[in-house]
Amino acid sequence: MSETSTETDYEIRFAIDPATAAAMDTRELRESFLIEDLFGPDMVGWTYTHYERLAVGSAVPVKEALRLEAIKPTGTVNFLDRRELIAVNIGGKGTITADGELFSLEHRDMAYLGMGTKDVVFASENGSAPAKFYLLSAPAHQTYKSMLISVSDAKRLDLGAPETCNERSIFQFIHPDGARTCQLVVGMTTFAAGSVWNTMPCHVHDRRAEAYLYFDLDEKARVVHLMGEPDETRHLIVANEEAILSPAWSIHSGVGTARYTFVWAMAGDNVDYTDVDPVAIEDLR
Ligand SMILES: O=C(O)C(=O)C[C@H](O)C(=O)CO
Numbered sequence: 001m002s003e004t005s006t007e008t009d010y011e012i013r014f015a016i017d018p019a020t021a022a023a024m025d026t027r028e029l030r031e032s033f034l035i036e037d038l039f040g041p042d043m044v045g046w047t048y049t050h051y052e053r054l055a056v057g058s059a060v061p062v063k064e065a066l067r068l069e070a071i072k073p074t075g076t077v078n079f080l081d082r083r084e085l086i087a088v089n090i091g092g093k094g095t096i097t098a099d100g101e102l103f104s105l106e107h108r109d110m111a112y113l114g115m116g117t118k119d120v121v122f123a124s125e126n127g128s129a130p131a132k133f134y135l136l137s138a139p140a141h142q143t144y145k146s147m148l149i150s151v152s153d154a155k156r157l158d159l160g161a162p163e164t165c166n167e168r169s170i171f172q173f174i175h176p177d178g179a180r181t182c183q184l185v186v187g188m189t190t191f192a193a194g195s196v197w198n199t200m201p202c203h204v205h206d207r208r209a210e211a212y213l214y215f216d217l218d219e220k221a222r223v224v225h226l227m228g229e230p231d232e233t234r235h236l237i238v239a240n241e242e243a244i245l246s247p248a249w250s251i252h253s254g255v256g257t258a259r260y261t262f263v264w265a266m267a268g269d270n271v272d273y274t275d276v277d278p279v280a281i282e283d284l285r
């Protein structure tokens with residue numbers, strides 16, 4: 001790809017408190033917590049949230065390469081002047097060039113870009129099977145090394161069982177023996193055949209907000225995503241390649257009408273994956 005475009009779009013989502021969320025109808029819940037139409041071609045799109053100032057976005061270079069540019073909410077000259085970023089490729093092969101350093105991403109690879117990276121360009125190897133970069137960014141306080149993190153570098157945790165339809169593998173791309181980050185903790189969860197429940201039994205973690213991207217889901221299938229305080233749950237019906245925002249007070253769990261994969265990402269006061277408050281299934285309301 002020789003041409004480079006800088007078309008960038010963004011929207012802001014303010015932080016919603018649990019009592020307000022509990023009073024919302026379906027449309028309001030979807031407008032507040034669901035991100036539809038995430039992967040627009042030939043543009044960089046952001047949902048800038050007031051949950052830990054976590055920004056969730058995409059870059060899908062089809063006809064031309066795409067340059068990362070600052071948006072007004074960051075208040076900086078370059079997007080990453082005071083932020084870090086993780087890009088997860090859920091599409092065809094692609095590259096990310098960060099201040100001259102080239103990272104080649106296969107399907108399901110991630111790249112971490114540290115604070116202070118100035119010039120970032122996203123490109124697809126083949127525009128007819130474009131890379132689809134799912135972007136996550138949070139404020140940072142120091143520069144860690146930019147690097148490619150492939151699924152084989154991830155720490156794998158197998159959870160669940162076929163009898164409870166929740167047999168799954170959690171791939172922690174950011175873990176204490178791997179890439180260092182300031183706030184971002186990102187991974188991917190895949191399922192054994194027949195298993196459809198993620199994160200059940202569920203948890204909350206007031207220390208960190210979370211975002212989920214559901215993908216590799218059949219176009220006609222849906223994930224019923226559970227959210228809300230444990231004793232006041234609500235649901236969102238989620239289609240392929242849509243994301244949800246999970247405030248720190250909310251559970252985040254889902255069941256698919258068919259198989260799917262998802263990327264989970266957190267930012268907040270610590271990067272300890274194990275620091276969660278479990279919720280017993282029988283306590284859910
Ligand atoms: O299936 C799961 O369980 C998960 O993937 C849980 C997420 O990793 C999570 O909620 C991390 O806090």
Ligand SMILES: [Zn+2]
Pocket residue numbers: 203204205210252276
């Ligand atoms: Zn969680």
